[in-house]
Amino acid sequence: MQITSPQFRQNATKALNDGQLQKALGNVQKGFIGKRALAVAALPEFEQLRDSGRAIKTHTLKHLDLYLEAYEAKVTASGGQVHWAETAQDAREIILGICKAAGARTVTKGKSMISEEVGVNAYLEEHGITPVETDLGEYIIQLRGETPSHIIAPAVHLNKEQVEQDFRRVHTHLAPERNLSEAQTLLTEARAVLRERFLAADVGITGANFLVAETGTSIIVTNEGNGDLTQILPRVHIVIASIEKITPTLEDVSQILRLLARSATGQDMSVYTTFSTGPRRADDPDGPDQYHVVLLDNGRTAMLGTEFEEMLRCIRCGACMNHCPVYHAVGGHAYGSVYPGPMGAVLTPSLWGVDKGGQLPNASTFCGRCESVCPMKIPLPKMMRHWREREFERHLNPPAQRWGLGAWAFLARRPKLYHALTGLVARLIGRIGAVRGGSLGWLPLAGGWTRHRDLPAPEGRTFLEMWADKQRKSA
Amino acid sequence: MSARDAILARVRRSLGVDGTEPDRRATAEARMHDAPIGLIPARGQLDPAGQRALFRAMAEKVSSSVVAVASGADVPAAIADYLRSKNLPPSFRRGDDPRLAAMPWDSQPNLEISTGISDGHDLVSVSHAVGAIAETGTLALQSGGDNPTTLNFLPDHHIVVVDAGAIVGDYETFWAGMRQRFGKGVMPRTVNFVTGPSRSGDIEQTILLGAHGPRALHIIMVG
Structure with a gap:
């Protein structure tokens, strides 16, 4: 996909003024936060499981080469084939090659963020193959x-009225007078339309939530069942997954499964957790004849052994964005990347470069909610800070910002000067504020704040002055 | 250099290893061999009766319906009851599972039974689960001719028979049982964990049942 993260400011402004979007974004808080909190509260061991999950992933990353080798050997032994892709382009070509060899005309797809990262759909279309997204949400956005x-x-x-419009525009074989005002009727229509696509597809592509080294198994976790229909009906099943999805054993997967659905949707367990090992066996009446796994690097190996290694523990639950005030305000598209929210702010510069993704780590208030809900305890704010430092070092931020940061750094390293100056400014603004009734609607250099809300005027003295005073009095 | 070798070389360079260190190899091999068990929540650690009750409660919480019958001989009547209660025609599809085949279907002469995989046009299917997990009300089904995987996903109503004795407290105990059956590191082509009927929250984050898989999941606990 085309990364538009450098235009984050413009994207965000547009998002803030988009009434439809603002209405839909209310569903993020309604749909996720309370449910997660209830599910977590109902499992007393949740905190300990977070530590367990973190330890499993940390161990796996330290032995990643060995688990990848073991996984590949097991897949091969079960009759499957592993393809290694260094880049997104390599992955696209491998997938196209498999589809062409199978004589594929249509390809059904389970929901996969790696497929989005790689840009599978556009590439298949360019080469005359029709990809059909089957997860309801993915289907809607594909339309x-x-x-x-x-x-x-x-x-x-999106709101359901928008979905209705899209279904009327695309499903022209259905009666125009049909009633689509309820979400349930939209779901029923999508089910019927996609059922035919499932049955007609030549190849099914899914992602993987886990790859198990012990058994050569790929695992998908879904609620709709679309991923399963994608992988059992066509002749060929392609799994596309990045290398950090490796997990040593089924026991390790079991630990992380207890974190995944609770953190994501607030379910104890998603409806379908499917463990797939190789193609159809001799006595199987259904299932794919071919089973391929495309293992993608695309920048992950460059994160290993750096301050961004911990990001590779991410299990893609979405809890960080569900709890992010910036995401709540602007939504996912404003980030201009495959990966939005706090995890996207760390991953986008890692995978596409700080020159393209450097704006995103700045789109954070560092409130820390993302880290506090992350099931893998990934220190997201710390890593965003690392990216801010890199952006500064590489002179990628605008001159005014650099000058401001430079001036602040000069003062911050000279405490006496800093306190004298802040005391002076606090008294000055405090006095203006007192005249204006306690708050300021305009302030030089603070337009970004005062355009949207008033700034409460300072009391007149700084905290440190008041603190010193208090200490003196109590002495 | 192949893509495989290049990726593994980059992993090793980043980790500062060359892949031959005996300690690392031993650690990874031991983990895969021993499959150490992590933290098991107390929730499912009950006596068998407690586990059955928990399984039922958790399954119902996710909109599965559950009935308990005394023996396999009662299953045909339980299936007929379910179909009647849902105003469904008295017919369904199943695989070759010998436990299902041995049930007294003659007792329900109106039931029309077909066998084999689903082509996407069956209203009702019946499967026999390989086990169930109490902590989340989860059924475990295994691919093969006995219980074809298409029966788990294509019909509108999925009826699953499970032996009460096969209900365990947690996922780890289920995997231990699978290892005994298949051997270490070997898996059937597909194991499906199923926790309730299919659903989607993709339209305005409102959960609706019956997305692409079954709209209803009915569980018959035997014994």
Whole structure:
């Protein structure tokens, strides 16, 4: 996909003024936060499981080469084939090659963020193969020519009236007078339309939530069942997954499964957790004849061994964006990347470069909610800070910002000067504020704040002055 | 250099290893061999009767319907009851599972039974689960001719028979049982964990049942 993260400011302004979007974004808080809190509260061991999950992923990353080798050997032994892709382009070509060899005309797809990262759909279309997204949210955005705005709820930016319009526009074989005012009728229509596509597809492509080294198994976790229909009905099943999806054993997967659905949707367990090992066996009446796994690097190996390694623990639950005030305000598309929200702010510069993704780590208030809900305890704010430093070092931020940061750094390293100056400014603004009734609607250099809300005027003295005073009095 | 070798070389360079260190190899091999068990929530650690009750409660919480019958001989009547209660025609599809085949279907002469995989046009299917997990009300089904995987996903109503004795407290105990059956590191082509009927929240984050898989999941606990 085309990364538009450098235009984050413009994207965000547009999003803030988009009434439809603002209405839809209310569903993020309604749909996720309370449910997660209830599910977590109902499992007393949740905190300990977070530590367990973190330890499993950390161990796996330290032995990643060995688990990848073991996984490949097991897949091969079960009759499957592993393809290694260094880049997105390599992955696209491998997938196209498999589809062509199978004589594929249509390809059904389960929801996969790696497929979005790689840009599978556009590439298949360019080569005359029709990809059909089958997750309801993915199907809707495919009809609209959009990208997902959330990693587990791709169409969360839309309202049902918009979906109705799209279904009427595209499903022209159905009676125009049909009633589509309810979400249930929209779901029923999508089910019927996609059922025919499932049965007609030549190849099915899914992602993977886990790859198990012990058994050569790929695992998908879904609620709709679309991923399963994608992989059992066509002759060929292609799994596309990035290398950090490797997990040593089924026991390790079991630990992380207890974190995944609770953190994502607030379910104890998603409806379908499917463990797939190789193609159809001799005595199987159904299932695919061919089973391929495309293992993608695309920048992950460059994160290993750096301050961004911990990001590779991410299990793509979406909890960080569900709890992010910036995401709540602007939605996922404003980030201009495959990966939005706090995890996207760390991953986008890692995978596409700080020159393209450097704006995103700045789109954070560092409130820390993302880290506090992350099931893998990934220190997201710390890593966003690392990216801000890199952006500064590489002179990528605008001159005014650099000058401001430079001036602040000069003062911050000279405490006496800093306190004298802040004391002076506090008294000055405090006095103006007192005249204006306690708050300021305009202030030089603070337009970004005062354009949207008043700034409460300072009391006149700084905290440190008051603190010193208090200490003196109590002494 | 192949893409495989290039990726593995980059992993090793980033980790500062060359892949031959005996300690690392031993650690990874031991983990895959021993499959150490992590933290098991207390929730499912009950006596068998407690696990059955928990399984039922958790399954109902996710909109599965559950009935308990005394023995396999009662299953045909339980299926007929379910179909009647839902105003469904008295017919369904199943695989070759010998436990299902051995049930007294003659007792329900109106039931029309077909066998084999689904072509996407069956209203009702019946499967026999390989086990069930109490902590989340989860059924475990295994691919093969006995219980074809298409029966788990294509019909509108999925009826699953499970032996009460096969209900365990947690996922780890289920995997231990699978290892005994298949051997270490070997899996059937597909294991499906199913926790309730299909659903989607993709339209305005409102949960609706019956997305692409079954709209209803009915569980018959035997014994």
